[in-house]
Structures are given as C-alpha cells and as structure tokens.
Amino acid sequence: MATTAAQAYKNFIGGEWVDAASGETFESTSPANGDAIGVFPRSGAEDVDRAVAVAKEAFAEWRLVPAPKRGEILFRIARVLEGEKAALTDLMTHEMGKVKAEAGGDVQEAIDITYYMAGEGRRLFGQTTPSELRDKWNMSIRQPIGVVGAITPWNFPVAIPSWKLIPALICGNTVVLKPASDTPALAQRFVELLAEAGIPDGVVNLVHGGGGTVGDRLVRHPDVRVITLTGSRETGVEVLKAAADTLTHVHLELGGKNAIIVLDDADLELAVEGIVWSAFGTSGQRCTAASRVIVQRGAYAELQKRLVERVEKLRLGPGWEDDSDVGPVINQRSLEKIHSYTEIGNGEGAKLLTGGEVASEGDLGKGFFYRPTVFADVDPQMRIAQEEIFGPTTALIPVADLDEAIRVSNGIKYGLSSSIFTQDVNAAFRAMRDLEAGITYINAGTIGAEVHLPFGGTKDTGNGHREAGQAALDVFTEWKSIYVDYSGRLQRAQIDTEE
Numbered sequence: 001m002a003t004t005a006a007q008a009y010k011n012f013i014g015g016e017w018v019d020a021a022s023g024e025t026f027e028s029t030s031p032a033n034g035d036a037i038g039v040f041p042r043s044g045a046e047d048v049d050r051a052v053a054v055a056k057e058a059f060a061e062w063r064l065v066p067a068p069k070r071g072e073i074l075f076r077i078a079r080v081l082e083g084e085k086a087a088l089t090d091l092m093t094h095e096m097g098k099v100k101a102e103a104g105g106d107v108q109e110a111i112d113i114t115y116y117m118a119g120e121g122r123r124l125f126g127q128t129t130p131s132e133l134r135d136k137w138n139m140s141i142r143q144p145i146g147v148v149g150a151i152t153p154w155n156f157p158v159a160i161p162s163w164k165l166i167p168a169l170i171c172g173n174t175v176v177l178k179p180a181s182d183t184p185a186l187a188q189r190f191v192e193l194l195a196e197a198g199i200p201d202g203v204v205n206l207v208h209g210g211g212g213t214v215g216d217r218l219v220r221h222p223d224v225r226v227i228t229l230t231g232s233r234e235t236g237v238e239v240l241k242a243a244a245d246t247l248t249h250v251h252l253e254l255g256g257k258n259a260i261i262v263l264d265d266a267d268l269e270l271a272v273e274g275i276v277w278s279a280f281g282t283s284g285q286r287c288t289a290a291s292r293v294i295v296q297r298g299a300y301a302e303l304q305k306r307l308v309e310r311v312e313k314l315r316l317g318p319g320w321e322d323d324s325d326v327g328p329v330i331n332q333r334s335l336e337k338i339h340s341y342t343e344i345g346n347g348e349g350a351k352l353l354t355g356g357e358v359a360s361e362g363d364l365g366k367g368f369f370y371r372p373t374v375f376a377d378v379d380p381q382m383r384i385a386q387e388e389i390f391g392p393t394t395a396l397i398p399v400a401d402l403d404e405a406i407r408v409s410n411g412i413k414y415g416l417s418s419s420i421f422t423q424d425v426n427a428a429f430r431a432m433r434d435l436e437a438g439i440t441y442i443n444a445g446t447i448g449a450e451v452h453l454p455f456g457g458t459k460d461t462g463n464g465h466r467e468a469g470q471a472a473l474d475v476f477t478e479w480k481s482i483y484v485d486y487s488g489r490l491q492r493a494q495i496d497t498e499e
C-alpha cells in the first residue's frame with residue numbers, strides 16, 4: 001500500500017506543513033478492514049484564520065501571474081498526477097474503499113480537469129462588443145475573486161478537490177481546502193503534488209478537521225469570497241445560511257435521487273449493465289447513483305429476473321483486490337443508515353428481491369460491507385424512492401408508459417442525473433427535454449460525466465451553478481465591463497444619441 005510520509009499528516013499553510021494550533025489530532029482508518037491510515041490535525045478556527053490570511057496575501061501576487069503561466073504550472077500538475085496515478089489509486093482503495101478501476105477513474109478525472117483547465121489559461125475569453133457611441137471601445141473581462149474556501153466530501157476524494165481547486169487556480173484565485181475527515185490522506189497527497197509541481201507558497205492551503213469547526217469558520221470568514229461545497233443537501237442549506245451575513249458567493253453541489261427509465265423496447269441486457277454499474281458502482285455512494293429504476297410494465301418481470309441474477313454475482317471485497325466488484329461503504333454510521341432504509345422499505349411494503357443485509361462473512365466482517373440490495377414494487381412516494389440513501393440500494397418502480405415514467409422520475413426534490421433506455425428516438429428526445437435534471441443519459445446509466453461538460457443539478461441538488469467545463473469559470477471569476485472612450489469629449493450613454 002502507498003503510504004504518505006509520517007510528517008505529511010499536517011496542515012499546509014503558506015508552504016509549510018504544520019500541526020493544528022491546539023495540537024489535537026484525529027485518525028483516519030480503512031473502511032475495508034479498519035487498518036490505520038494516519039493521524040491528522042484536528043484544526044480549529046485559529047488554523048483557518050492563519051490559512052485565510054496567508055491565502056489573502058498570496059492572492060495579491062497570484063492574480064497578477066499571467067493566466068498562460070498559471071496554465072503552465074497546471075500542465076506540470078497534470079503530468080505529476082499522471083506519474084502518481086497508480087499510488088493515488090492504491091491509497092484510495094485503502095482510505096476511501098472504492099475498487100481499483102473506479103479509484104483509477106477518480107484520479108483520471110483529476111488529470112483530465114487539470115489538462116483541460118491548463119489550456120484555459122490561454123483562453124479565459126471575455127467579450128468585445130460595439131459601443132452605441134462613436135470613438136468608444138467596450139469589452140468585458142473575467143477577473144479572479146480572491147480567497148476560495150473549498151469544502152469537499154469523501155466519495156470522490158481526489159476528483160472533487162481537483163474540480164474545485166484547479167479551476168479556481170487557473171482563474172487566479174487562492175484556496176483554502178477543507179477535505180472530508182474520512183479521506184484526509186488523499187487530500188493531503190493531492191496538495192503535496194500541487195506543491196511539488198510548483199504552486200507558489202500560500203496559493204493552496206490545506207486545513208484538516210470537522211465541518212462544524214473548520215468548515216463553519218471558513219464559511220463565515222469575512223476574507224473568504226467564494227465557498228465551493230460538495231456535500232449533502234442539509235449541509236448545503238446550513239452553509240448557505242452561514243454565508244449570508246458576509247454575502248459570500250456560495251457554489252453548492254448537493255445530493256441526488258437519480259432514476260434510470262427502462263421502456264419496453266429497451267435493449268434489456270444493456271439496461272441491466274447500466275443499472276448494475278450505476279446503482280452499485282462505488283457501493284452506491286455517488287451523488288449520481290441510480291437509486292431508482294423506473295420500468296415500463298412490459299419489461300418489468302424480465303428485467304427483475306435478469307437484474308437479480310446479475311446482482312447476486314457481484315463479489316464484495318476490499319477495493320485493492322482485483323476480483324472485488326463492490327467495496328465497503330465509508331463508515332459504521334453509513335452502514336447503519338443504509339440498513340435502516342432496508343427496514344424502512346420492508347415496513348413500507350416494498351418487495352425485497354435481493355440483499356438487504358450487512359455482509360460479514362470472513363474478512364468482510366472487519367469492514368463496512370453491505371450486500372447489493374434491490375427492492376421491487378416500490379411506490380414512487382415511499383421513502384426509499386424519495387430520500388437519498390447513499391448506499392448500494394435501488395428501487396424498481398413499475399409504470400405504464402413514457403409520460404408516467406417522466407412524471408415519476410421528476411417527482412423528487414433533487415435534479416442531478418437521469419437516464420433512459422429506449423430504441424425510440426422520439427421517446428429519447430422527449431426525455432432529453434422533459435427530465436428535470438442537470439444531466440441526462442440516453443442508453444447509458446446515470447454516471448459517467450466527462451470533465452469538459454457542465455456538471456451539476458437542478459432543484460435541490462444545488463443553487464444554480466455548475467462545476468467543470470466552461471461553466472466552472474463562472475463560479476471562480478467575476479465579470480468586469482470596461483468602457484474606453486477615445487473621443488476626447490464627454491459622451492453620455494443613453495443621452496447623447498446621434499442621428
């Protein structure tokens with residue numbers, strides 16, 4: 001297993017690795033077998049204040065570094081990440097638990113966004129537009145905003161920090177990162193690599209610790225101008241309220257309750273593959289996980305049969321083992337929450353087709369493994385069809401036709417990802433138009449975002465922003481409009497109109 005040097009388990013402030021001011025620590029352990037990963041600073045407000053002060057100071061210089069030069073550093077970061085991909089992947093299978101292929105994908109996402117944003121250093125386009133007055137020049141430019149506070153979850157422990165830090169940096173902002181307490185070693189390693197690739201001291205800072213302490217201080221700090229948070233809806237609401245007094249910009253990527261629609265004419269083999277990948281990949285711990293499958297009645301019986309056969313073949317095991325299909329869930333609390341939803345589903349009268357229990361045979365008992373779970377005959381209003389479970393549980397909901405399928409898919413508070421399996425091009429286009437979600441897949445599951453398209457959701461999944469692609473630049477820059485009058489006289493817009 002890859003290990004980070006013992007001295008690396010620290011905060012990173014102004015280019016130095018330092019302990020929490022209080023000297024307190026917390027431990028990170030593997031969800032697969034309880035092995036210790038490392039001991040990390042349990043930071044507090046004082047540590048955040050230091051990091052923000054340093055980031056504010058560094059901003060004065062970093063904003064003036066030409067964007068193409070910032071891009072060159074990002075190209076170096078991308079190459080360093082490529083060189084470290086295998087080690088980061090291995091560490092991720094231990095600290096976060098996802099299986100090898102998916103852990104590699106997580107790191108690849110970071111590499112991809114870094115190359116993409118590095119190129120943005122030579123674009124960051126503004127606009128020029130004619131003036132309504134003679135001898136006058138109009139243009140708009142993007143400007144960096146200042147110190148960005150990035151608060152990240154554990155389920156994409158390298159990809160999500162990269163989706164926040166890399167765009168923030170190319171735009172000329174400086175950053176304080178507060179990673180999830182379940183995956184601090186991966187965040188630490190990521191920041192180490194940024195420093196190694198040449199990010200100047202103070203431009204990227206890392207403060208480990210809890211959401212209610214470090215996260216909350218970051219959100220309320222008057223010198224933090226942007227908060228970018230990926231997490232649960234409940235955290236998003238708290239953060240939005242906490243940021244109100246300082247009018248801090250807030251970018252939220254929150255939960256999902258995503259559905260795959262399967263129509264009668266679908267390629268069922270393909271649909272089953274899509275469902276298994278989307279519902280049980282990352283043990284269902286993806287914001288885009290398919291936790292509902294809406295099936296037209298003609299395909300319902302056959303789909304159930306094929307799905308259960310396929311799901312029961314999935315092998316649970318530690319992420320680092322080659323033949324593991326499904327890894328552990330993140331912690332005991334999560335395991336209990338997932339099981340409580342099995343009890344809720346049973347209580348609501350849904351039919352448990354497979355799974356529904358903690359897997360504890362042999363070495364699985366050392367970790368937090370839950371058997372892939374499929375409920376059938378689920379009513380769209382049941383709690384298991386409405387609430388985010390964030391585990392390997394999916395709910396089959398039978399419907400009569402496309403109209404009902406779209407109504408059911410939309411009948412939740414979230415709006416992140418959506419999908420339809422059909423051979424009917426008309427149905428596919430109606431779904432593209434009518435599904436209330438930030439992402440729609442046709443003949444693919446609910447997961448599989450690529451970094452050059454906007455990522456995010458409608459309704460309660462966020463607050464209108466998007467991550468990745470060009471859209472990310474809108475989170476990390478502000479527009480400035482510039483008017484240059486070279487007429488040599490006072491020209492008044494809207495008033496001095498010419499013939």
Ligand code: NAD
Pocket residue numbers: 151152153154155156178179180181209210211212214215216219229230231232233235236238239253254255256286287288388390416456461
């Ligand atoms: P979480 O909301 O518990 O924590 C997310 C981060 O916020 C952590 O770093 C946490 O310490 C911090 N935090 C918690 N309370 C805070 C507060 N009051 N102030 C400031 N920071 C605080 O979420 P999680 O369990 O780490 O992740 C799972 C959730 O994230 C799920 O709901 C999932 O859908 C969502 N998610 C969304 C996306 C997306 O892009 N839409 C991607 C991945 C995960």
